[in-house]
Amino acid sequence: MSGKDSPALLTQEERVHWDSNGYLQIKSVLTDAEVMELREAVDGLSSHFSRLPISERRRYLGLSGNQRDLMVKQAISFTPAIDRLLDHPGVFGRLLGLMGPYLQVVGTEAFVRYPHPGALLRLHTDGGPGFRRFLPHADEPVLQLKVQFFLTDVAGPDSGNMVVVPGSHRRRFPDGGPDAAAGPRRQILAAAGDALVFPWSLWHAVAPNLSGQIRRSVIIRYAQLWCRPQDYARLDDETLSRMSPRRRLLLGVLPGNDGQYDDLYRYYLPPSGEHVRVMYGAEWSDSVEAAEYAATEAAVRSGYSAKTRGGSGLR
Numbered sequence: 001m002s003g004k005d006s007p008a009l010l011t012q013e014e015r016v017h018w019d020s021n022g023y024l025q026i027k028s029v030l031t032d033a034e035v036m037e038l039r040e041a042v043d044g045l046s047s048h049f050s051r052l053p054i055s056e057r058r059r060y061l062g063l064s065g066n067q068r069d070l071m072v073k074q075a076i077s078f079t080p081a082i083d084r085l086l087d088h089p090g091v092f093g094r095l096l097g098l099m100g101p102y103l104q105v106v107g108t109e110a111f112v113r114y115p116h117p118g119a120l121l122r123l124h125t126d127g128g129p130g131f132r133r134f135l136p137h138a139d140e141p142v143l144q145l146k147v148q149f150f151l152t153d154v155a156g157p158d159s160g161n162m163v164v165v166p167g168s169h170r171r172r173f174p175d176g177g178p179d180a181a182a183g184p185r186r187q188i189l190a191a192a193g194d195a196l197v198f199p200w201s202l203w204h205a206v207a208p209n210l211s212g213q214i215r216r217s218v219i220i221r222y223a224q225l226w227c228r229p230q231d232y233a234r235l236d237d238e239t240l241s242r243m244s245p246r247r248r249l250l251l252g253v254l255p256g257n258d259g260q261y262d263d264l265y266r267y268y269l270p271p272s273g274e275h276v277r278v279m280y281g282a283e284w285s286d287s288v289e290a291a292e293y294a295a296t297e298a299a300v301r302s303g304y305s306a307k308t309r310g311g312s313g314l315r
């Protein structure tokens with residue numbers, strides 16, 4: 001198949017927008033039925049956690065930026081409604097384009113943001129002081145990104161919108177916090193069903209919510225395979241047992257360590273062939289990138305066998 005006929009993982013326009021603005025908004029990714037099911041699931045989580053004593057809540061509640069809003073970590077262990085978001089066809093091709101095939105899901109988070117007149121979360125980059133010093137390079141696979149699926153309309157400003165500083169993703173976030181020179185901030189206007197893709201290094205915040213409506217969303221965090229997951233060390237068997245082969249791979253169950261998680265070296269050096277094949281799947285296997293990664297793997301394999309024959313180590 002010629003390059004021209006191959007499915008594009010990311011259009012040229014999307015890549016230019018990502019490179020210059022540091023984020024990508026994809027419209028109407030979820031159907032109304034998907035939005036409805038997810039919204040019910042998030043509301044279910046919200047009432048579940050509000051009934052739990054504080055001590056039991058702690059394990060699963062992350063930083064929402066204030067005392068009122070809810071951020072549930074490892075939400076996928078509480079509801080199967082989130083499963084389809086891991087490799088959603090409206091987004092996952094773009095993620096393969098941005099990150100390459102050696103990616104994993106490192107977190108699944110549900111957000112409930114209540115009406116409030118002040119900013120809900122200050123301007124920040126994700127990952128704290130360690131990650132702050134790493135900045136993405138335009139031509140290299142993205143280290144870590146999040147996809148925020150909106151489950152409520154945030155059609156106007158000050159509705160609990162995500163706020164971004166366009167183009168900030170390749171600028172070092174100042175240790176003392178940004179000053180007035182941070183650059184213009186943009187509130188993301190979105191409809192329920194839209195998705196926003198952004199890397200750790202984009203300066204972002206959450207606007208006040210004067211809309212009178214609760215803002216609900218789900219975020220899936222992705223990282224390169226060799227990073228550690230953020231909200232689970234090992235997912236429970238019940239959650240893993242309902243997953244497709246690709247989703248199992250995304251959740252860290254790699255071939256050869258099926259459910260065992262005992263060979264951590266595989267996250268660093270994935271077993272040959274399998275990863276690329278499963279990740280691109282039937283949907284994106286004809287892409288230029290799938291062929292390129294398969295060729296790289298083959299070259300690495302033949303390099304290894306030559307080295308092994310020569311008696312030198314692989315590492």
Ligand SMILES: O=C(O)CCC(=O)C(=O)O
Nearest residue numbers: 111121126161162206219
């Ligand atoms: O609630 C939001 O819109 C974003 C929260 C946030 O900063 C994040 O998840 O990185």
Ligand SMILES: [Fe+2]
Nearest residue numbers: 124125126204
């Ligand atoms: Fe953040």
